[in-house]
Every structure is written in structure tokens, then in C-alpha cells.
Amino acid sequence: MEREKPYFMSIDLSTTACKVLVFNSSGIPVAESHQDMPLFYPRPTWIEADANDWWNITVKCIREVLDKIPSSQIASIGVCGLMHALVPVDRSGNPLDRVMLWMDQRCKPQCEWIKEKTADRLIPTYLSAPKLKWLVENKPDVVVNTYKFMFGKDFIRLKLTGEFATDESDAGGSALFDSKRKCWSDEMLNLIGIPIDKMLPIRNSTDVAGYVTESSAKETGLKKGTPVVIGASDVRSTLIGVNIYAPKRVCLYMGTAAWVAISDEKGSVNWGGATATFGVGLRWCNELFDNSMTYSQMVELAGNASPGSDGLIFFPHLMGERWPKFNSYAKGTIFGLTLSHRKKHIIRAILEGNAYLIRQIIENYGIHRVENITATGGCAKSKLWLQIIADVTGKTISVPRVTEATALGSAILSAIGIRFFDSLDNAIKEWVYIQDFCFPNNNVKEIYDKAYRLYCRIDNALEEFYPETVN
Known part of the structure; x- marks a missing residue:
């Protein structure tokens, strides 16, 4: 009897939508689901998302593609997503606040402050560092109660596997990463007032981060034990x-x-x-x-x-x-x-x-x-x-x-x-x-x-x- 060929699921969490695609062993998409994400505009030039919406809509997309491809044939799951936007979560992975998306412009004063403190280093508003500085100054309770700050793809993977981790492509786009030492920058984190233990462990994009848990299998329809890799940012994934x-x-x-x-x-x-x-x-x-x-x-x-x-x-x-x-x-x-x-x-x-x-x-x-x-x-x-x-x-x-x-x-x-x-x-x-x-x-x-x-x-x-x- 011929062995079934594997399928590969990809979860792409963008700024405005979630897309879940399943590829066959030749790299051709055979199933796809797309759902727009709610966005919130509390003030002019502010734009936020709710990480709970990210997960709920991801679940909906996963279930739609599994109507076409049995979960037992999914060999592995890859996750990629928008950069720069950090989700503050507690030890159970529950979001503590809405997410400031990379387009959000509220942190202009923090960009100027960082520039003054770092010998004119240009830090644009879309990067993570000034947004975390804004949180430190305006919502200190959120920072204190945060166990980890998570990028979008890492939050979705956490919900699937229960594992906390990120990769170098997301860490490197935050202005909080030491590119020479390949680790979080003590200097930048100390400057903006974020303890380094609130940042995620950094692993290789192709490492298996963990496996679909029993609870997420029940919620999504995925098979328990399906491997989920660390993945990469949307930019890195696109370049590949x-x-x-x-x-x-x-x-x-x-x-x-x-x-x-x-x-x-x-x-x-x-x-x-x-x-x-x-x-x-x-x-x-x-x-x-x-x-x-x-x-x-x-x-x-x-x-x-x-x-x-x-x-x-x-x-x-x-x-x-x-x-x-x-x-x-x-x-x-x-x-x-x-x-x-x-x-x-x-x-x-x-x-x-x-x-x-x-x-x-x-x-x-x-x-x-x-x-x-x-x-x-x-x-x-x-x-x-x-x-x-x-x-x-x-x-x-x-x-x-x-x-x-x-x-x-x-x-x-x-x-x-x-x-x-x-x-x-x-x-x-x-x-x-x-x-x-x-x-x-x-x-x-x-x-x-x-x-x-x-x-x-x-x-x-x-x-x-x-x-x-x-x-």
C-alpha cells in the first residue's frame, strides 16, 4: 500500500488578516482560508489589535482548511506573522492589554528620547523599542505584570504548543537585539526599563518548538502531537x-x-x-x-x-x-x-x-x-x-x-x-x-x-x- 504523502500547514498572521494554507508535498496550496482581523483606532494615528481576536480567527481558519484536508495528514505546522507588535502576556499566556501595531504613531516622543540617549541613533516609530518605552511610561502596571512580551506568530504558536520562544528574524527587527552577540541587548532593554527575563528565548526558525497540545487539538481540530516549528517573521518567510x-x-x-x-x-x-x-x-x-x-x-x-x-x-x-x-x-x-x-x-x-x-x-x-x-x-x-x-x-x-x-x-x-x-x-x-x-x-x-x-x-x-x- 502506497504511503500517504504529507501536507504542510502554514499560519500567516498579518496586520489585517489571518491566512491558513495547506501545501502538498510539491509545494502547491491545496486548501486556504482567509479572515480579516478587527482593528481599533482609539485616537488619531493610534492603531491596535486584540491578540484574543488573533487566536479566535486563527482557529476558525484552521477548522475551515481541515474540512478539506484531514488533520491526520498534516505533517507539520509553520507559523509566521507581522513584525514589531508585542503582546504582553501573563504566565498562562493570557494577553494583558491590546497590541500596539507597528503602524501606531503614539511613540514619537519616545523615539526622540531614545535618539537623545543613544548618540542620535534613529529609532522609527514602527519598531518595538519605543512602543515598550511608551508602555513603561503610560501603563507601568501592564509591564510589571507581564511574564513575556511576544511577537504575533509566537503568541499563536504558544496557544498551539504551550511553548514560549521566538526567532532571530523577529527579535532582530525590534531594535532590542544585539546583532553581533546574537542575543537580546542588555543596553537597550536597560535603557527603556524592561527586564531581560521578560523577553522570549531565541531559537532557530527550523527548530521544532513543540507539539499541538490536547487542549489546542480540541479547539482547532488539529491532531494532538503534530509538530510546530519556531517559524519566522513575515519578512523572512517571504524572502524564502x-x-x-x-x-x-x-x-x-x-x-x-x-x-x-x-x-x-x-x-x-x-x-x-x-x-x-x-x-x-x-x-x-x-x-x-x-x-x-x-x-x-x-x-x-x-x-x-x-x-x-x-x-x-x-x-x-x-x-x-x-x-x-x-x-x-x-x-x-x-x-x-x-x-x-x-x-x-x-x-x-x-x-x-x-x-x-x-x-x-x-x-x-x-x-x-x-x-x-x-x-x-x-x-x-x-x-x-x-x-x-x-x-x-x-x-x-x-x-x-x-x-x-x-x-x-x-x-x-x-x-x-x-x-x-x-x-x-x-x-x-x-x-x-x-x-x-x-x-x-x-x-x-x-x-x-x-x-x-x-x-x-x-x-x-x-x-x-x-x-x-x-x-
Whole structure:
């Protein structure tokens, strides 16, 4: 009798949604569930999530995919997730407060304080260190009662296995990690007032962290004893899922936010830049329209508007901005509105405005000499958005076989963890492929070049007004 081939489950906890995918032994997704996450906006520029929502929605997604694939055939589970956002939990793993998401801007004063205390070390608001400093100053009881501060993926894995741990990719993105010694930084933790024993043990991404417990098996439908690997941040998982480690490759991630990474001639990865928002702009727009459309309906409607959105320009700085200006005061703007503009123009302007920002990042970091960009993430499923980015940047866009490269990278780590693959290189060779291409349309080049130049001029002009707006 032929032995059943294994399946690999990947749990991808992003800022705005949870996705659970199951991959077969060839790296092809055979089951998928997606659920949006509730977000909370207690004040302007503040944005929070409830870790209990993370777990409850993850359970729902797991149960949906297990309707298609028996739990007994899941060989291992990988978990990846959003970076920088820390969950304070007690010894039982119960959240003690809502999570400040990385987009949250409330810690600007703490960033300035850290800069003064560390000889002008730039710590942006999206990193973990200033957010923990804000907690120390504003919610000291939460800090005192916290057993461990946990990243998103680590919280989900804790609920599955009962094990406390993290990996270097999440620790390294916190501004609390000593990259030379490969451990938590005593200096930074002492500076902001966090005892080092409140931070998680750091382990390898492919280590088996633990096994699905009896209680989580009952809650999720998973088989008790299924191995769960440590996993990695969403960025690290994505880089694996698109094989950024091949020489001279550029990756554009299109999700809640967007980011660009590039590998050099030897395959070493350099950070190109990241936006503060991207796909979440469509979610915001849909909420303005009373959630009257699905995302695919929104993009379809945008396709009915002409390139350039009849003069409408959207500046996508909805939660400050990261690259290329690092302006936490930046605000979103819609420029050029007239009575003739309709919903289709606004939606298309959002797609185009984000593409202009991507072009800014690419040009600012010298990646303009590269002709091909590999796009991935949930928004990369939109052919229209890919075409707009190709047209605005003038670059050919490569589309992987699996656009959900974050989940694929997580599944690869879990497969290595149980020795299905003996190395990362072999796993990537087996599972990561480019499947399609999107080429720039030269017929709209002049339209987008003109709109981009205007975008840059207005963007620069608006900077002096941002600090005067409400924060």
C-alpha cells in the first residue's frame, strides 16, 4: 500500500488578516482560508489589535482548511506573522492589554528620547523599542505584570504548543537585539526599563518548538502531537518564498504595507525600503463606502477608470510614512477632486498612488537599474494592480507560482524542521518557481510619468503642513 504523502500547514498572521494554507508535498496550496482581523483606532494615528481576536480567527481558519484536508495528514505546522507588535502576556499566556501595531504613531516622543540617549541613533516609530518605552511610561502596571512580551506568530504558536520562544528574524527587527552577540541587548532593554527575563528565548526558525497540545487539538481540530516549528517573521518567510537569495533579484511585497528587498551579485540581501500602508488603503476606502464591495469588486471597478484617474492623485500616507522620508507626521491626501469624479476614480487613484510611492522607493535606493521585480503578497493577486505598478515603474513584474510567498516560506521552514528537506537550498529548488510576467505598457508611459512628477512635487510641498495637523 502506497504511503500517504504529507501536507504542510502554514499560519500567516498579518496586520489585517489571518491566512491558513495547506501545501502538498510539491509545494502547491491545496486548501486556504482567509479572515480579516478587527482593528481599533482609539485616537488619531493610534492603531491596535486584540491578540484574543488573533487566536479566535486563527482557529476558525484552521477548522475551515481541515474540512478539506484531514488533520491526520498534516505533517507539520509553520507559523509566521507581522513584525514589531508585542503582546504582553501573563504566565498562562493570557494577553494583558491590546497590541500596539507597528503602524501606531503614539511613540514619537519616545523615539526622540531614545535618539537623545543613544548618540542620535534613529529609532522609527514602527519598531518595538519605543512602543515598550511608551508602555513603561503610560501603563507601568501592564509591564510589571507581564511574564513575556511576544511577537504575533509566537503568541499563536504558544496557544498551539504551550511553548514560549521566538526567532532571530523577529527579535532582530525590534531594535532590542544585539546583532553581533546574537542575543537580546542588555543596553537597550536597560535603557527603556524592561527586564531581560521578560523577553522570549531565541531559537532557530527550523527548530521544532513543540507539539499541538490536547487542549489546542480540541479547539482547532488539529491532531494532538503534530509538530510546530519556531517559524519566522513575515519578512523572512517571504524572502524564502520568492527565493530572494538568488543573485540580483528584487522582491516587492504587496500586503497591508509594501516593502522592497534586493539581493546583490552574491545573493546577499539588502533592504530597499518599506511603506507605512499599502493594501490597507483599500480596506480603509471600503469602510468609507460601508464595506459595500469585496476587494475584487473594488479592483474591477477601478479598471473602468482611465490611467491617471482623470487627474486624481492619492498620497497613501495614512499612518505616517516610512521610506523614503521617514515622516511620522505625514498624512493621506486626495488631490484633484472634482464633481465628475466617482468611486472608480478614487479606488484607481489609491492603486496608482501606492505605485508612485513604490517608484519613489525604487529610484531613491538605486534599484532603478534593475529591470525585473518579483511581486508577492495578497495584493499581487490583482492583475490590474500589478499592471499599474509595471506601467508606473517601467519594470517587468515577475509573478511566482505561489503569490502567497509568506505562507510558502513558512511551510518550507516547517518542512525542513521535520527533515522533509535537508536544506533551505533544496527546498527552494523544489517549491519556488516564477509562473507569469506582467510587462509595462508603453502607451501609458507618458501619462504616468507626468502624474508621477506631479505626485513628487505635491508630496514635497505638503511636508511643511503635516506637523500642524491633529496627531
